[in-house]
Amino acid sequence: MSNNDSNQDRYRFRLSLLHPRHWLTWTGLAGFFIFTLLPLPIVDRIGCWLGSLAARKNRKRFNIAKKNISLCFPDKAAEDIDRMVAEHFKAQFRSVLHYFILWWRPVATVRNKIHKIGFEKIAEYQQQGKNIIILLTHNVGLEFAGAAISMDYKTVGPYKTLRNPVIDWMVANGRLRFGKNHDNKLFTREDGLRPLIREVRTGSILGYFADEDLGEKNSIFAPFFGIQKATIPVLGRLAKTCDAVVLPCISCYEAESGRYLIKLLPKIEGLPSGDDERDSEHMNKAIERAIDYCPAQYLWTLRYFQTRPEGEDSVYD
Numbered sequence: 070m071s072n073n074d075s076n077q078d079r080y081r082f083r084l085s086l087l088h089p090r091h092w093l094t095w096t097g098l099a100g101f102f103i104f105t106l107l108p109l110p111i112v113d114r115i116g117c118w119l120g121s122l123a124a125r126k127n128r129k130r131f132n133i134a135k136k137n138i139s140l141c142f143p144d145k146a147a148e149d150i151d152r153m154v155a156e157h158f159k160a161q162f163r164s165v166l167h168y169f170i171l172w173w174r175p176v177a178t179v180r181n182k183i184h185k186i187g188f189e190k191i192a193e194y195q196q197q198g199k200n201i202i203i204l205l206t207h208n209v210g211l212e213f214a215g216a217a218i219s220m221d222y223k224t225v226g227p228y229k230t231l232r233n234p235v236i237d238w239m240v241a242n243g244r245l246r247f248g249k250n251h252d253n254k255l256f257t258r259e260d261g262l263r264p265l266i267r268e269v270r271t272g273s274i275l276g277y278f279a280d281e282d283l284g285e286k287n288s289i290f291a292p293f294f295g296i297q298k299a300t301i302p303v304l305g306r307l308a309k310t311c312d313a314v315v316l317p318c319i320s321c322y323e324a325e326s327g328r329y330l331i332k333l334l335p336k337i338e339g340l341p342s343g344d345d346e347r348d349s350e351h352m353n354k355a356i357e358r359a360i361d362y363c364p365a366q367y368l369w370t371l372r373y374f375q376t377r378p379e380g381e382d383s384v385y386d
Contacts (some may be wrong), residue, residue, distance in 0.1 A: 105169035116163030141294035164209035187333035200313035210320030220247035228255035291349035299376035305348025321363035323332035
């Protein structure tokens, strides 16, 4: 068995997941499954209600989102920022409830819930002999963006292991189940970049995340909505090593149609440039453009500006 096969064994079902200590989780999932038999508009309304409740109760995350939005959109009035934060919580909880579509609904149903635009770019660049990296952002529609790509293409991507092993298995297989005919793969941060690079060089499409603040180590500071942000300068290097073009991806939920818009934007020009700072600036600017399509649906509750340049105080209370 190859190392790749052994790495993917971690995402297969195992009897230890049926241990009594996990029964409460399985019971919760059974209840969730029954709940999702409700019509989608009702599920959406309940998700929005839960989001409104969380916005009132979780003041810590509310204040983080408020600070992030006020930094990134300094021209917005205070009441507009509060309204955007409230809308974000609604969107976030609504999309969490949509996981049932990815976990349990037929592939045909999932396809009907996704509106894809710009995916012809993939074939165009592949015909030119180029590999593909898709730049994803932490939007509420992120999981549906992954499904939109993996159901039709061989893909590889990073994966952050979750603490609860049952939920971890559910989420991982929710990402992998659409690509059984394409041998899609997930790798953790501990696996490093080598397996990702190897897979991209053999034709897999890499879904890459680059918008989190991962700390000072290995980061450089680059502007993000005009604010210096700790940025991992890896995307340009990956594009060069893999001979790949980078296509930013938009993932937005359209409540009126009950579908997710997944749109591939034009490739990031000038990347790779051979200069980490310039590449990081190009990347962050592309992420900004993607966010602007549905700004309330970006995960503003993450601490994107936790790491500060030397001499600057924390922006979070």
